[in-house]
Structures are given as structure tokens and as C-alpha cells.
Amino acid sequence: KAGVTQTPRYLIKTRGQQVTLSCSPISGHRSVSWYQQTPGQGLQFLFEYFSETQRNKGNFPGRFSGRQFSNSRSEMNVSTLELGDSALYLCASSLDRFSYEQYFGPGTRLTVT
Amino acid sequence: AQKVTQAQTEISVVEKEDVTLDCVYETRDTTYYLFWYKQPPSGELVFLIRRNSFDEQNEISGRYSWNFQKSTSSFNFTITASQVVDSAVYFCALSEMLRAGNNRKLIWGLGTSLAVNP
Numbered sequence: 001k002a003g004v005t006q007t008p009r010y011l012i013k014t015r016g017q018q019v020t021l022s023c024s025p026i027s028g029h030r031s032v033s034w035y036q037q038t039p040g041q042g043l044q045f046l047f048e049y050f051s052e053t054q055r056n057k058g059n060f061p062g063r064f065s066g067r068q069f070s071n072s073r074s075e076m077n078v079s080t081l082e083l084g085d086s087a088l089y090l091c092a093s094s095l096d097r098f099s100y101e102q103y104f105g106p107g108t109r110l111t112v113t
Numbered sequence: 114a115q116k117v118t119q120a121q122t123e124i125s126v127v128e129k130e131d132v133t134l135d136c137v138y139e140t141r142d143t144t145y146y147l148f149w150y151k152q153p154p155s156g157e158l159v160f161l162i163r164r165n166s167f168d169e170q171n172e173i174s175g176r177y178s179w180n181f182q183k184s185t186s187s188f189n190f191t192i193t194a195s196q197v198v199d200s201a202v203y204f205c206a207l208s209e210m211l212r213a214g215n216n217r218k219l220i221w222g223l224g225t226s227l228a229v230n231p
Contacts, residue, residue, distance in 0.1 A: 045218035100146060104158035
């Protein structure tokens with residue numbers, strides 16, 4: 001079974017731009033969560049999607065948004081990029097909302113200059 | 114508030130040494146789950162173990178073992194006879210029990226970077 005895939009793997013953007021990251025969950029998995037990982041803050045929960053609906057949200061500004069498609073693929077968007085948005089963005093898929101096992105993708109390394 | 118503390122930022126050992134990674138957590142929940150994940154240089158987080166708050170039995174899986182002590186709010190991870198391939202960042206995480214309406218989000222420690230040298 002193919003794992004969680006994230007594209008692109010690396011991205012360099014400038015301040016003020018916007019970016020869209022993509023995540024394809026494991027086949028059959030319907031829940032997708034997003035995390036931001038930085039050296040200073042560690043891993044922080046962004047949001048979770050299930051059945052095309054955002055179910056949970058972390059403490060991030062409205063510049064961070066996401067969506068999920070009918071095939072469970074998910075995208076997250078960051079608008080008006082700031083230097084502090086430089087991070088590794090990890091996507092995790094789960095079978096459903098109540099499954100504790102989360103399978104992580106390799107992440108997208110975003111650098112904002 | 115929930116919190117996970119991994120006091121050891123970096124650990125360096127020589128191959129075949131045993132090493133213990135500490136994890137201390139705080140929660141007001143009576144039911145919760147604790148996790149350990151491994152993040153190798155490739156970046157992908159790998160699930161190692163999940164333990165619920167009702168089960169304080171220690172667990173052993175090959176060279177890995179976990180010691181859960183509710184009385185001290187600790188969930189420590191020991192690697193026996195470490196190998197170079199164990200070099201990675203290890204994260205401890207906490208989650209409340211999943212019920213309808215609950216937030217699945219994991220609360221993560223900042224991780225312990227383990228370097229196993231040949």
C-alpha cells in the first residue's frame with residue numbers, strides 16, 4: 001500500500017506570496033491532519049479534515065486554510081507569507097476520525113525569504 | 114492545559130550502549146493516550162507505540178521498551194544495544210481520548226535528537 005505523499009517536497013517563496021501544499025493520504029483513509037514543525041515551536045496542529053469538512057483547528061491565523069476533496073486528498077494554503085512561516089509542513093492520514101494511528105508523509109519544506 | 118516535556122534535547126551514545134529517552138506529561142484528563150514517534154533525517158514521522166492511560170504495563174518490542182508510570186506522569190523510552198540506524202529525533206506526544214466532538218490533535222514534546230556513533 002502506498003504511503004502518504006506530499007507535494008512539493010521543497011518550496012522557496014518570498015514574503016507576501018501565497019503557497020498551496022498538497023497531501024494524498026493512504027488509499028482508504030478518510031481523515032487528513034496537517035502539522036507545522038519548526039525548531040522553536042516543535043510540532044503544532046494546524047487542522048484536520050474528514051469527509052471534506054474541517055473538523056478541528058489549531059491556533060493559527062486565518063492566513064492558514066485548507067480543504068479536502070472527495071477523494072480525500074487535501075490541500076493547505078498559506079496566504080501573505082511571513083518569514084515565520086518557514087517550516088516543515090507534515091500531513092498525516094488516518095482511517096477515520098476515531099482512529100488513533102496517524103501515518104505521516106515526508107513533509108513539505110517551505111522556506112520564506 | 115496539556116503539555117509534554119522532553120528535557121533531553123540531544124543525546125549522543127556509542128553503538129551498543131543502552132539509552133533512555135525521558136518524557137514527562139501534564140494533563141487534567143483521566144483518560145488519554147501517549148505516543149512515541151521517530152523522525153529520521155528523511156523527515157517522515159514513524160509511529161512507534163501508543164499507550165492508553167489505563168494500561169501501565171511496560172512494553173517491549175525487540176530492542177525497544179517503554180516504561181509508563183502514571184504516578185510520576187512519565188512515559189520513558191529505552192533503546193537497548195543502540196545501533197547507528199537508531200539515530201533520529203524521537204518525539205513523545207499526548208492525545209485525549211477520541212470521542213464524538215473531541216479534538217484529535219496531538220500535543221507534542223520538542224523532541225530528543227539521538228546520535229548513535231559507530
